Amino acid sequence: MIDTIRSFRTAIAVVALVLGLGLTAAACDNGSEGPTTDRDAVRQAMLADLASRVILPTHDDFVRDADELASALEALASSPSASTLEAARVEWRTTAATWHRLSALNMPGVRFGLYHNRINTWPANVEVIEESIATTATIDSAYVAARGSNARGLPGLEYLLFAGDDALAALNADPQRRAYARFVAADVAYQGRVLQDRWVADGGDEIGMFVDADTEGRDLQSSVSRLVNEMAMLAEDLRYQKVGRPMGIARNPSEPGGDPQPDLVEAPYANTSIDLFRADLAGLRALMTGGGGTGLDDYLVTLEAELDGQPLGAALIGQIDRTDAAAASLTVPLRSAVTDQRGAAETLYEETGTLLRLIKTDLANWLGVSITFSDNDGDSR
């Protein structure tokens, strides 16, 4: 009996010690203070490089481009002419392409602020835009800010700059239309600065949270988990929304299945859907390569992640390149290619599908990432 009592006392002491250590480790989990291993160091270097070489600079680029777009629209509104319209169109194309390099960065902390929605909800609702213009009220920043996301942003501006047989005549004929275009552009620039402020350290510090949330894969705050989820969502969007739907690959039984739907391309008025698609891919590539620094590909090397005998990171970058090449092979805008270059469009659809599978399945598997933003009660299935 004495032995039993001693065993109990010792056992309880050890249990307390183990629980204490376990809980300490768990409690310290959110307070990582520095790299503890080579692999850990690479992961943290990757997050730091993604922040400093990709995320922040691209947002800076967007703010710069959006400001120039707003200036071009001011010039167009005050003095509409073929040259000011063309200048505005050039700035729109540049700004839209820059924006699409940010597509995979609509992470939860940002998404809940709806910043991306206010800048790029597509397709634009042209009826609402026309109703918004046909007003006797003064059109200014406040008026535009009160419109829905699908009546402003880059797609709304695209409609105003590119739609119709003679966009310049329409702008010339209606000062309200010019004012609306001008303030939509100003709103895009403003929303860009708001988004940038959300990321920077002395603003919302989303970037600090991104770098510090280094628990990777175990919980939903992990930066790597968030990143891979966003990449998967973008790849799915690229395949089904941006290429598939215009090709006639319908998803809903209420839609006709199989008939090409050229009007469903992104940027249908500017005819730049392939350029924007390639900008999306450029954004994905930057995440993989770390913008020339340490990227996801380097971290995958430390995990010895392979696919068919080659490093998984290299396989992914190779697939991004193949998808990009398939997009570049279209010699006409996508809205025409879905009928006139059907074979090339189908190749693009298949390459995008392969990219989606690699991200959503192989990459997620090696990183132990759940493709979900919902919490659950464990993984002991």
Next chain:
Amino acid sequence: MLRARSGSARRAPPLPSPRPVGRWAQAAIASTDPIVLGVFRIGFGLVMAASALRFILLGWAGPLYADPTFHFTYPGFGWVRPLPLWGLYAALGVVLVSALAFAWGRAARLWLAVFVVSFTYLELIEAATYLNHYYFVSAIGVLMLTLPMGAALVPGRANAASVPAWTVSALRLHVGLVYVFAGIAKLHADWLIDAMPLRIWLPARGGLPLVGPLFDLDWMPWAFAWGGALFDLTIPFWLSVRRWRPWAYVAAVAFHAVTYALFNIGVFPFVMMIAALVFFDGDQWRTLGRRLGGSPQRPPRSPARPSRWALGSAVVLLTIQLTLPLRHWLYPGDRLWTEEGYRFAWHVMVTEKTGTTSFDVRDPASGQSWTVLPSDDLTAIQEMAMSYQPDFIWQYAQHIEQRFRDAGHADVEVRADTYVSLNGRPGAPLIDPSVDLTQVPRSIGPKPWVLRDLPASP
């Protein structure tokens, strides 16, 4: 049957044993200290109450049960439907209250029945949220319905003099088989030779303070793999030996604490920490009680009165539990890949599996075709679970057929485009893309439309 050599059991009056089988009969009706059941009841009730409270506070009833417009179901339970959200929270409230009432001990069987029904109802609503520990709770809850769980440690009521020894043994066997089958599941090349999926999971924990660098050592996944398998396979036996029991329990707590710290496995570690307490015998609990200042009653001395229906029911339930996990041997191929015989078999933490699945729909009458994305009407958790589990893929294909029928397409063909990765293997198709899933029946037998060739391990 695992049966601890408790002191109280040894005190039971001997029975005549003219034939060898008499020893089993004697063991069945031998008496033991009911305090073991009392402790287990209190621990189980409190942990389940805490789990229900956590579920309520985290607001999971909506996203897991109420929000989905389609639910994956278990064979034979397709009729189970979710209540409105308020009803789901009421059901969770019933789980919480009945768990607490069960722990209290008055009308224990009644409250346990309420708990089992309400808890199991919630689990049956959505098969995509299947977790081993949820199943364990329901299964051992049903077993406890046959046992005198209110025989001891009920406030205001004297402990029963004794309970049949088999009642405690039945609980120990059930807890023990969870460990042993979890260990058997780890006797797989992925786990033992490739240290998968630990090679994926452990490096991810390299950032932990103090212990993080250990998880980054190249050999550590193999140490965890072999150590984990050895632990699961042997811990019930160490817990069954009185001399080793305290140390074995320390090891069990340490093991579960580590898994809690490292992996996203919810309340499972705490459920098992409590469950493993069942291996302690009455003398040990009474000794502990005295050390804590209590005045436990004397150990029981009277023989227990066996209940044939209870014993028979327990034997049936335990027989099911002993055979169900083995059924995967009846299916061709690797169950980690095909998922046939995977559930209800304690395959705990042995797979890292991801998938990308879409569905090609064709209406032969009109020639129209569609590609259906599960993300359009499944929740993220449902989509993830469906993407690599063939029976869920089949269920969703039937749902798609119904959706199209409702939209006026009388008879569509539905084929699955799957790409699945298991434990670091390159992704590969899991379902034969040429098979129209609307033309194959639901079956628990081997599914001929599952592609069984497992890709080479990394």
